Amino acid sequence: VEAIRVAKEYTDDIEFSCEDASRSEPEFLYRIIEAAIREGATTINIPDTVGYALPSQFGHFIKDLREHVYNADQAVWSVHCHNDLGLALANSLSGVIHGGARQVECSINGLGERAGNCALEELVMAVKTRNDYFNLGVDINTQQLVPASKLVSSITGFPIQPNKAIVGANAFAHASGIHQDGVLKSKETYEIMTPESVGWKSNRMVLGKLSGRSAFRQRVRELAIPTKSETEIDEAFARFKDLADRKSEIFDEDIQSLFDTRNVVQQAIHFVSLKQSSETGQRPQAEVVYMDHGEERVGRADGNGPVDATFRAIESCAKSGAELLLFSINALTSGAESQGEVTVRLTLGGRVVNGNGSDPDILAASAKAYLDALNKLTNQAERTNPQFGQEPTP
Template sequence: MSDRLIIFDTTLRDGEQSPGASMTKDEKIRIAKQLERMRVDVIEAGFAASSNGDFEAIRAIAANVKTSVVCSLARANELDIARAADALKPANRSRIHTFIATSALHMEKKLRMTPEQVYEQARLAVRLARNFTDDVEFSPEDSSRSDMDFLCRVLEAVIDEGANTINIPDTVGYAVPEGYAALIRQLRQRIPNSDRAVFSAHCHDDLGMAVANSLAAVKSGGARQIECAINGLGERAGNAALEEVVMAVKTRRDYFGLEIGIDTTQIVETSQLVSEITGFVVQPNKAVVGANAFAHTSGIHQDGVLKARDTYEIMRAEDVGWSASRIVLGKLSGRNAFRQRLQELGLPLGSESELDTAFVRFKALADRKTTVSDDALLALARECGIVGTHGARSS
């Protein structure tokens, strides 16, 4: 089995399904080019048959992106697949991602098709897609609630027809890590030709487990592609967050043992671009890309980080595109962090008693303001008779 993990980004397709996250063609091109700079393996640019706007955006992205694979989603029917193929014509490397639901609930209530009809449509859709590209992905929608025997039968057939990526979507965010990993592992074990396809995880976050499910699929299930979105955008509660998946695999390489091709220093810039375009603000405590992800306010933590960063930082802020981690002075800060910040501001203290006096004044200020800005710190220093590089030091 390969030790390389494929990162499939669906920000421009599933991410755009977040209510209010619609993007223009030009905005999609900007994001796609940034995803390419980040070295994303596969960019799912949209759903060509859904609208003329999506078709044109996919075509423009296909013409502008040179290194990443450009992908279009398509239902398992002739019209959708032909439309996707047409939109992808300018691409250097293209993929058609076709899907049909396989759970009893979806087949009966939504598709109003028999299992045999779904089986035939899935098989024929992949055969048709292979006429346009050698790179075909198939997804059995709502697979985590599908009958195992039927799922195996469908997937064996589509692999025989030439699908080389098999995506197992947890469409409604129903799965839990152990069960989802077991599902993919069992599929790989039971399907005779499973070794001819890369298995992929596509998880939604309805129960807050999209990233955990995706990583379990890789570690215990044998999946080698994860479908994710910047900032966890996506339908309803969203998808697995690309930044969390990537940094988990990179930071815990000792556990996962996988290589990824992502330039992680582009993560923050990409997150901020997507946030700016969609208007979806990234919560401050969001892992990796949140404003507080590398900020330290506790005095105990600040003291540790000032002595050795790895006491409280498992990854470097610079590795994901932040300039550095931050010490935030406030009511929880300790003496060492206070001293360090004064020195950074060019305000070295002449004696420990001077520091003690200033620190007591600082704590009283912090208790009222919670956090203390540099301007407030400079004003406090002047009140205490301490003037450094911002002015002549008093005697």
């Protein structure tokens, strides 16, 4: 009550959250929630903090609270469910349909403490797809779900599992012959929503090394990739032809990655080439050539593995002193020839940065990601510590 009183000095929009509510005594919750609303709380949040609740219980638990709190109608009721038992989405939906909750706290890709939280994209599409049951609206542009998911994955370094609902690479993939036949005759046979409705493109032109400039330009337009000039498209097309020599098929994600690397050549530190030697029973050797503010650097080193040797080769010249916090690999496209995307997280002097690199050669992608991270560590435009908003400790 005292905390709400202080909060009211700054805002009229106050949420009171009952930590570990699903394991708390209802009688105590009645009293504390009544007091919170009486003092001015406008949202009452009921969390399943440790993911302990079951869907058949949780919705009725919310309903019971609302029925026993005399001023319940003066606040919006919210749920915040964790996924320790894989029930975050089910509990959240139960809280809405059975408990009367009208706010759900969730996160893109379900990221959160431990096993995560309720996934926003799954919740939104469940309510929209089964609107006949929920009869509720969600003010979300669903066509941005997949782009948002990919952006969060890229920034955090947490890859999206292929079989993830809604935003996973296989979410709208049909492998079974009878499924394929059914979808070709009527999509509704095996699709309860359209890929386009969440940001996927159902029909994709498969490009390869025999494709010409016109086809490439047309696909760039269809993908709505922003370009500044024909020269930029020509430069991307040259990279496309180089990639097509190494991959039999080029997918939309490959084309997007060609433009995601547009700024690499402008960076002070950028990748040139990589030479690797790896043999069972022998320590891998790596030689990395890269440009550092206009000067060519050649680093050589061995390591516990090919990636370790690659990073050590770079550091043999860079001598940054940075500590590696995260190394993550994600396939941008399907198949054995998939283009790999690597995320490298480095820390130095209190700063934490992510570097990204993509290439069909995963070791080259690793080198690009590491150099991208070094760029951000040395970039004067990014000298502010992202966690604390201050200059890093020398």
